[in-house]
Amino acid sequence: MNKDQADNILKQLKQRTMPDAEKQQAARQHVMAHWQNNLKKQSRQRYAWTAAVAASTVMVFALVLFMNIDSDNNQFSPMYQQVDIHGTIMFEQDPNKPQPMTPDTRLKPGDVIQSSDESYLVWHLNDGSELRQAPNTRITWQNEQRIDLLAGQLFHNTDVTPSAKPFVISTNLGTVSHVGTQYVVNHQPNELQVAVKTGEVSINNHQEKHTIKHNELISISPSGAEPVQIFSSHNHPLWSWTFKTEQPYSLNGQSLHDFVVWISQKADLTVNWQGLKEKAKNVSLQGTINNMTVDMALNTVFATTDYHYQIHQGRLQISTHEK
Amino acid sequence: MGRHKQDKQLVKQLLKGQTQAFNTFFDSYHSKLFRFILGRVDGDHDLAMDLAQETLCKALDNLQDYRAEAALFTWMCQIARSFIYAHFSKQNRRRRHVVPMAEHPSIREVLLNVADGGQTQPELQMHNQELQQLIEEVLDHLPNNYGDLLTWKYVDELSVEEMAQKANTTMIAIQSALARARQSFQQAFTALLKTDSLDHLYPSNWEYEYE
The missing domain is CATH 1.10.1740.10 (RNA polymerase sigma factor, region 2, helix turn helix motif)
Incomplete structure (x- = not known):
């Protein structure tokens, strides 16, 4: 088709077909209303979508934050609930860089915690039991139910909670686990001592398994275990520090009777009142027992009264000057 | 563009x-x-x-x-x-x-007759309406509003000056656009005579140009 032919066809076009003007105007209004409604709907959808994205972002951010916090806490709370620090305690994440430890220090498994000559710690474990770390003791937490005793002494008191979980103290000479008790583990170079005040403790020294009970003490060296001994907890060196690390005991408002009952329980002594029980209730005391051994506490308190005491074969005998 | x-x-x-x-x-x-x-x-x-x-x-x-x-x-x-x-x-x-209209032998005959400047035969008068629709559809599909331009020229019979005024452009630009519009229409109709369906007449890759 050439230009002229196209021109001839175009000349056949008489008039353009148009919709009815009135109907077209009605259609314009209808389509415009539809368009505007659709814009609003899309705007709402965009707003909802934006809000959903924003909410999701906030949630993801919060989750990440929570996980980070939780991750930080994993270094802390799963192993123990809280720690009381007495004196200066150092901890090492890098063996060459010991740092002072505070109750807020977040420890990781493998960190070494070292007490000095005059400092100690009380760990409040997640099961509610209590683990005391003696002066000059070096430990490493493995997890909430296992600790490595590198050197020194630990006192584990599970009597404070009936639901204590099995806890393992590990040394290079063996592992010590308890079945609800109060016991002390002393680990020195080439010697592991375990003394039980109440309950029962089992020791596995890689070759043999030993079970010791109330007032029994076992010593294990690289050459093997020595015979089990009977010990008296109130003045044995293994136990004396555990009393010193007790919470301060206020005597104010207490009677001599109250004090004697308290210390006899702590030192595992049987009281022989010799008829003075009622009189002792009328003797008022003042002051605080803090950082003392059992003997030091008894001496200090009885010195302020007209009463005497004597310890013989696990019995605390009370007497008066007149007598 | x-x-x-x-x-x-x-x-x-x-x-x-x-x-x-x-x-x-x-x-x-x-x-x-x-x-x-x-x-x-x-x-x-x-x-x-x-x-x-x-x-x-x-x-x-x-x-x-x-x-x-x-x-x-x-x-x-x-x-x-x-x-x-x-x-x-x-x-x-x-x-x-009317999609198959271009296939219709009589319509094809009408188109060729019209294109050659011949008078429409009385027996082909019945196809006038279809022919009108066909031309309009081609015009509507032309790019760059060429359809409107050709309508102004052939239906409304506007002068180049009036078209320039209406399109808010110069007379030279309108003359140039009009030439391109005719060419575009000519190409579309040439394609129409060679094809079986209107669907193939409006390629999606037509370049659109604007003054």
Whole structure:
């Protein structure tokens, strides 16, 4: 088709077909209303979508934050609930860089915690039991139910909670686990001592398994275990520090009777009142027992009264000057 | 200018909610869609109006899906086709539109006769309406509003000066555009005489140019 032919066809076009003007105007209004409604709907959808994205972002951010916090806490709370620090305690994440430890220090498994000559710690474990770390003791937490005793002494008191979980103290000479008790583990170079005040403790020294009970003490060296001994907890060196690390005991408002009952329980002594029980209730005391051994506490308190005491074969005998 | 850039720009403005863009959109496409549909619904004006309206609404609902791979009008014609098909399917009626018209031997004869400047034979008068629709459809599908330009020239019989004034451009630009519009129409009709279907007449890759 050439230009002229196209021109001839175009000349056949008489008039353009148009919709009815009135109907077209009605259609314009209808389509415009539809368009505007659709814009609003899309705007709402965009707003909802934006809000959903924003909410999701906030949630993801919060989750990440929570996980980070939780991750930080994993270094802390799963192993123990809280720690009381007495004196200066150092901890090492890098063996060459010991740092002072505070109750807020977040420890990781493998960190070494070292007490000095005059400092100690009380760990409040997640099961509610209590683990005391003696002066000059070096430990490493493995997890909430296992600790490595590198050197020194630990006192584990599970009597404070009936639901204590099995806890393992590990040394290079063996592992010590308890079945609800109060016991002390002393680990020195080439010697592991375990003394039980109440309950029962089992020791596995890689070759043999030993079970010791109330007032029994076992010593294990690289050459093997020595015979089990009977010990008296109130003045044995293994136990004396555990009393010193007790919470301060206020005597104010207490009677001599109250004090004697308290210390006899702590030192595992049987009281022989010799008829003075009622009189002792009328003797008022003042002051605080803090950082003392059992003997030091008894001496200090009885010195302020007209009463005497004597310890013989696990019995605390009370007497008066007149007598 | 890039392909369908003006269409893309119009769509962008519509998505932003610009009323001016809506007016341009409606004024540009409602009548064209009406004519496109009218030729396919056996001249039923009311139905063509309804379907044109539905097509525009549907197009506005789906503007975000327009990728400018075809002209906006071609894209809307596709929507219109689906509405027409759905309508006749619903009515359980056979389609009665003029798509196969170009295949019709008599129409082909009319076109050739007209093209050669011959008088329309009385026996071919019955096809005048179809011929009108065919020319209009080709005009509506021409790019760059060439259809409007040719309408002003051949139907409204406007002078070049009047057309320039109406298009807010120069007389030289209008003369140039008019020449391109004729050429475009000539190419479309040449293709029409060689093809079996109108669907092949409006390639999606037509370059759109603007003064």
